Amino acid sequence: MSKVDELQCVTFFLSGEVYALDVMRVQEVLRVGEISPVPGAPEYVLGIINLRGNVVTVIDARQRLGLEFTEPDDSSRIIVLEAAGQDVGILVDGVAEVVRIRQDEIDPSPSVGNEEAARYIHGVASRDKELIIVVDVEKLLNEEEWAELAAM
Amino acid sequence: MDKLRAESGTLFAQEMALSAYLEGLLTPVTAELGPASAVPLPAPLPSVGKLPVEPTVRQETALKVVHPVRRDPAETVPTGLPIIDEPESLTPKVSDNVVPAWASDGFECLLFYVGGLKLAVPLVKLTRIVACGERITKTPGRAPWFMGIMRFDDHQAGVVDTAKLVFPRDRLSRRVEEMGNADSAEGYSRILMVEDGRWGLCCDRVDTVVSLSADAVRWRTEKTTRRWLAGTVTEQMCALLDVESLTGEIEARGKEP
Numbered sequence: 001m002s003k004v005d006e007l008q009c010v011t012f013f014l015s016g017e018v019y020a021l022d023v024m025r026v027q028e029v030l031r032v033g034e035i036s037p038v039p040g041a042p043e044y045v046l047g048i049i050n051l052r053g054n055v056v057t058v059i060d061a062r063q064r065l066g067l068e069f070t071e072p073d074d075s076s077r078i079i080v081l082e083a084a085g086q087d088v089g090i091l092v093d094g095v096a097e098v099v100r101i102r103q104d105e106i107d108p109s110p111s112v113g114n115e116e117a118a119r120y121i122h123g124v125a126s127r128d129k130e131l132i133i134v135v136d137v138e139k140l141l142n143e144e145e146w147a148e149l150a151a152m
Numbered sequence: 153m154d155k156l157r158a159e160s161g162t163l164f165a166q167e168m169a170l171s172a173y174l175e176g177l178l179t180p181v182t183a184e185l186g187p188a189s190a191v192p193l194p195a196p197l198p199s200v201g202k203l204p205v206e207p208t209v210r211q212e213t214a215l216k217v218v219h220p221v222r223r224d225p226a227e228t229v230p231t232g233l234p235i236i237d238e239p240e241s242l243t244p245k246v247s248d249n250v251v252p253a254w255a256s257d258g259f260e261c262l263l264f265y266v267g268g269l270k271l272a273v274p275l276v277k278l279t280r281i282v283a284c285g286e287r288i289t290k291t292p293g294r295a296p297w298f299m300g301i302m303r304f305d306d307h308q309a310g311v312v313d314t315a316k317l318v319f320p321r322d323r324l325s326r327r328v329e330e331m332g333n334a335d336s337a338e339g340y341s342r343i344l345m346v347e348d349g350r351w352g353l354c355c356d357r358v359d360t361v362v363s364l365s366a367d368a369v370r371w372r373t374e375k376t377t378r379r380w381l382a383g384t385v386t387e388q389m390c391a392l393l394d395v396e397s398l399t400g401e402i403e404a405r406g407k408e409p
Contacts, residue, residue: 017289065292107308118293124301124308131289131301131308 005103011132012079012092015067019092020101020125021135025081029095032072038152042145045152046091049078056080057149058089064140065120083137084146099132101125106134250371252382258366263359263388264344266314267327270359270390277395279345281358286343298402304349311343311352312402318380318391346395351402362388 009020010029035047035058046058058078062069075094080087106123122136141149254276261272262281288300288311297316301308315327340354364385369392371383379401382394 014292015290017291067292118291121291121293124289124291126303126308129287129303131287131303133289133291 007101007103009099009101009134010079011096011099012077013094013096014061014065014092017133018096018130019133019135020099021081021137023098025083025137027080027082027087030078030080030089032076032078032091041152042148045149049089051080054087056087056089057152058091059140061090061092081137083140086146086150088149090140099127101127101132101134250373251366255366255369258363260361260363261385261392262361263390264355265357265359266355267319269319270388271318272385272388272390272392273344273346273395274392275361277346279347279349282343282345282352284340284343284354299354302352304345304352307349309345309349309352310402311354314353314355317398317402347399351399
C-alpha cells in the first residue's frame with residue numbers, strides 16, 4: 001500500500017502531444033477568457049487575467065517549450081498553478097484527465113536536445129501505448145524570471 | 153521547357169552529388185592507407201568532405217563510383233574468404249588494432265538505404281527492425297536530428313533521423329526539400345533498432361544481408377571526423393556504421409550544454 005513514488009498528474013495537450021504536471025500544483029483550470037496584454041512584458045508572458053479579484057500572469061506554454069504559436073480555441077484552457085510561491089497561469093491546448101504515474105515509470109532518458117526547452121521536462125512516462133511528457137513546473141521559469149513575474 | 157530542363161538538371165546534379173559523397177566516404181580511407189604502413193598518419197584531408205562542391209570533380213567521381221560496383225554476384229557468396237584481392241601493400245598493417253572483435257572472424261551486415269545512400273550495419277549490433285508505424289512522441293527542445301521517443305518492448309527508445317546525422321549539409325538540405333516536412337518520420341519506412349533497442353535509426357529501405365570477412369572492409373584508422381563511419385565495404389561500395397560511436401555521439405551531443 002505504499003503510495004511513495006507515485007505522482008498524481010493532470011494531463012494536457014500541446015501540439016498533439018500529451019503532457020502532465022503534478023496535480024498538487026494545480027489551483028484550477030479555466031476556460032480562456034480575456035487575457036490583457038502587458039506592455040513590455042517578456043515574450044513568454046501572454047498577459048494577465050483577473051481571477052476573482054486576483055491578478056494572475058499567464059505564460060505561453062508553447063513559447064516556453066519551443067512549439068509554434070496557435071490561437072487559443074474552444075478547447076484551450078488556462079491551468080492556474082502554484083509555483084515558486086506564486087500563482088501563475090499556463091495556456092495549453094486542452095486539459096484531459098488526472099492520472100497516476102509511478103516515479104519509476106518516468107524515464108529521464110533519452111532526452112536528446114541541447115535547447116533550453118529540454119530542461120523543463122522532468123521525464124517521459126509510458127502509459128498504455130502512449131507516452132506522456134512530464135513537465136517540471138518549477139523549471140518552467142528560472143529564478144530571475146520567477147522574480148520578474150512576481151514583480152509584475 | 154526551360155523549367156523542365158532546369159528540373160532534370162537539378163535531379164542529375166543530385167545524383168552526382170550523392171555519388172561524389174559516396175566517393176568522399178571512400179577517398180579518405182585510401183588516403184589514410186598509403187602512409188599508414190610507414191609513417192604516422194597525417195590529419196585526414198580536409199578537402200575530402202567538400203568534394204560535392206566542385207562540379208568538375210563530381211563528373212569524374214560519378215563515373216568512378218559506378219563502375220567498380222558491378223561485379224560478378226558469385227563473388228559475393230559468403231565463403232568466409234577474402235572477397236577483394238587487394239595488393240598486399242594496400243591492406244592496412246594497422247588493421248589488427250582497427251578491426252573490431254566482432255568482425256575478426258567474419259561478420260554479417262544488413263544493407264540499407266537512407267536517401268539513396270547505401271549503408272551497412274553489422275547484424276551483431278542490430279536488435280530488430282521495426283516498421284515506421286509506432287507513434288513517435290516529439291519532445292520539446294529536441295535536437296533537429298532527434299525525431300522523438302517511441303515505445304519499444306518495455307522501454308523507451310530514441311528515434312534518430314539518420315539522414316540528418318550522416319549526410320553532408322548540402323545533400324541534407326535537398327533531402328529536407330524533397331521530404332517537405334523535415335520533422336516527420338514519413339518518408340522513412342523502417343527503423344533499425346540498435347544498442348539493445350535503446351536507439352532507432354530511421355531508414356528508407358532495407359536491402360539484403362551480406363556476409364563479409366574482416367578484410368572486405370577498409371577500416372578507418374583515424375576517426376577525427378565522421379566517427380560513425382567504421383569503414384567502407386569495398387565490394388558493396390557502402391559505408392559501414394560504427395554503431396557504438398554513432399550512439400555515443402548521439403548521447404554526447406544530447407548532453408551538450
